[in-house]
Amino acid sequence: MQALQGRIGLFWSGLLMAAVLALPWYKGGATLASALSEGVAGRVWLLPLVGAALALALLSVATRDWRVHPAGAALVGAGLGWLLLQGFGIGLRGPVLPGLGLLFPTAQSGQPGFGWGAWVAGIALIGALAEVLAARGFCRGERFAAFSIIGIVAALSLFVFFPILKLMSAAFVGPDGTLALAPFLNRITASDLWSVGCLTGAGRCGVVINSLVLGILSAALATALGLALALLVARTDFRMKRLLRAISILPIITPPFVVGVAIIVLFGRTGIVTVEVAEWFGIRPTRWIYGLPGILLAQVLAFAPVTFLVLLSALEAINPTLEEASTTLGAKPVTTFRTVTWPLLRPALAAAFLLAFIESLADFGNPIVLGGSYDVLSTKIFFAVVGAQYDLGQAATLSVLLLTLTVAAFWVQTRWLGRASYVTVTGKSDAGLVAPVPPLIKWAAVAAVVPFVVFTVGIYAIVLIGGFVKDIGRMEMAPTFGHLWTAFSFEINANGLQLFGSAWNSMITTLWVSALSAPLTMAVGILTAWLIARQDFTGKRAFEFGTLLSFAIPGTVVGVSYIAAFNVPPIDITGTMAILVICFVFRNLPVGMRAGIAALAQIDRSMEEASQTMGAGGGRVLRDVVLPLIRPAIFTALVYSFVTAMTAVSAVIFLVSARHNMATAYIMGRVENGEYALAIAYSTVLMLVMVACVAAMNWAVGKRRLGRRTGVTGTAQPAE
Amino acid sequence: MTQTAIEFRSVVKRYGDATAVAGIDLAIGKGELVTFLGPSGCGKTTSLRLIAGLELPTEGQVFIAGRDVSRDPASARNVGMVFQSYALFPHISVLENVAYGPVIRGTPKAEAQARAREILEQVGLAGLESRLPAELSGGQQQRVAVARAIVQQPDVILFDEPLSNVDAKLRRKVREEIRSLQRRFGLTAVYVTHDQEEALAVSDRIVVMDKGRIAQVGTPTDLYEHPANPFIADFIGDANLIRGTVAQGRFTAPGMALPVSGPDGPATLSIRPERITLTPGGPDRVVSATYLGSRMEYTVAAQVGEMLVSRPIFEPRLKAGQDVSLHITDTDVSRVA
């Protein structure tokens, strides 16, 4: 044992040595431009790091156990602190912290961002820190758990909280780096944010008002529609239940612009429906769909399935005996519904509303396509960064506003769900006699659902056909593969396979990013779930809240914050594929985490403890015991993060580059140019690829499950 | 006790403000079976987990085989544990379950499985190696759990309420099995239970715990016959506790006087119900008489208060309301305070 602990100490200090002596310290540096040679050549502030690395190596060889030696802790702490201080303190153009400039005159010429050496040094120091803490009893001495916690906290700080803080500071800090409250106050009180002109009839509304109006209307309509769907599926003998369930999955795999484009194709000024209506009724075609009506339509279609699922599980959780009791007491169906079902459903309705509200505020794809002159916060942020005048201060101010709104809604929702637990009584009863809804309510639900189904079917018909006819916008329905060919033409010639189509680049990047980020997201999410469910450590509640909070940060805000944080040293990774992958990993983390926590709650913790007492370290416990038992959750996390990576747009639109473009960003470009057919064709391909990949994953997982005998029940089969 | 296998030195375990173990000093000898006994919440499981390394002490040290393991995680200790729920891995076979530990610790797979087979045979499970745990009965599952815990020749084997998932009828048999296995393999064992009868039956020594502290340590006979304080007297078996005063070596209470040792002053005596004999006629009265099959139990109103008396079934029976006299000699009592 003692020998092994010595070896692991050697591993981290060896890694640290390699990082400071052999790897290029700066981004894009030459192979031999290590911290040592850079330090000797003038960047003397790197030398303390080299010194710390050497001292740690000496200590780990010379002492019996460097981890419990006070000098070990001091070296690791100081090394990590200095790594960050010098990295953030001395920028590209010289010291940010004036003190460092006085201390190191050579710092005036600045330094580039972290390269391989700095990253590896950071990882090695974090590993060493975990060793030091574990040796002092952190995580019951389990070094794997300690390393995971410290690593995840470091990653979350770096890739979630640091960008947000940086963005906030951009809202309050002037271009010269001083605190500038006046511009912030000017911007945040500007009338183009808060004007209520459209309500009073005196001109247009401010973006905040626009966003709130849209959010409230969209959430209310989506919740109502979701309720109608849920009632029909759970409480009636309505025949299209399967169809409804199938439709509810569609938005998850639909790239964001597709619905918007289809709506334009149907209702735009030259849209199919518009033209027909004009011919038949003589109504002049207008651009009415652009603006609130269009966004609202698209959002309600997109969010209704989400609220539907929330309300369906709430309805199914209501114990039918409660309703039966009411009926046997002589209540009429309407009375039962009003006095029993509705009150039990109210918390779920609130939750669904808030969920849709957050989604609506965060939505970027629909407003950008259908918004016309109806500005909302997310599009305004986008144009502040991407538009004619790059104004990070403005984007940051708007982001702070948007973030405040969504986090507030998220906070209310968490509170509400926390108090709403009385809804789930005992799950389904065997009686099976669910109270039918009163006829009036049933027909109201049908009246709401039928247009929804018609719209959805219409829109997906456009999507299916649109890419493969000449010009669906003008009703030129001659079949063609021309659009597909424009996007994906290729040639096999003497040089092998050559890809000419304009979409290949983005398609391949998208596949790479999805394939890289899905397993990473799953791994980090499941690991986080395991830490939260199974480890006791100080700061656990804050840790949990922090991870969930990243759910409430709108994609647009993430995008802007990444630009603010990561296009300058020490971490300048904008324009790389890494930033895309990182962005997805931390945005989708909460999903894998929730699936993992739910699955772990079903598993007896003493199985893991048994594995530990038999000699397994944390990593081994995860691999041998936990992972095999929560495979469905792993699959859920994997599929979700894969699909999201392929369809998300709001954050990546800020992060793509000419070299690493993503499918959704490319499609958005086509939509802006009015190349709807091409956009639709590409979207269809994207969806097909997605479905194929998910089917492949399902097949792979399913096959492995069959390989095991199926006699395992009980704890081994957690709910998804 | 020849060699010390496990030692607690001033061990304290706190969870936030709550103290689960409030300072324990204890040495457990090699080959001994020691039971932690006490009411629910007194810190038995926590003490066991401190040995396993599933909890680390807030203060004090734990030694296993002479080595300070206070900061070692569970995986770095050589300890076998049988969990209340057995905690068998449901997704691998019985054989793989038992061979798991040796494989983790680096034994080649074939060798580990051979050893697992051998142990399974010794616990009477030959032929069931390729089953999944779910395909075994509860008793068989428990034997797998035991086999899994002893296959690595641990420094100590830990049992946390091993009988709580066993049918009441089978408990005696299973606990005897555990005891005989422990003797046969010469294992040091720590056994947690809240059932005093179970503790008396299996233990070499019993550690009675109360509110995170050790109340008394001793052999079953010691504890039953010489309880150190009223709590122990009452917790292990039944006891009549009588308050009185001691002066010049004599204990006096209303209607009672006995020679006892110890200092003068207020005192409490413990008298076991079966140590009291009754004869018809006298100053006391039978309040209730209960037939229990194997014995009779009487509640007698005496001058010192109500007394519980237990008599063999073959003695002449007494009836409620009958006048009786109690007979107690000094060898029947122990001073507990």
Ligand SMILES: Nc1ncnc2c1ncn2[C@@H]1O[C@H](COP(=O)(O)OP(=O)(O)O)[C@@H](O)[C@H]1O
């Ligand atoms: N993980 C924990 N967190 C907080 N309190 C705990 C934890 N484990 C045990 N305790 C508390 O410590 C005390 C002793 O618990 P335990 O050792 O399980 O008792 P026993 O096994 O004797 O019933 C109890 O009051 C219990 O509530």
Ligand SMILES: [Mg+2]
């Ligand atoms: Mg217990």
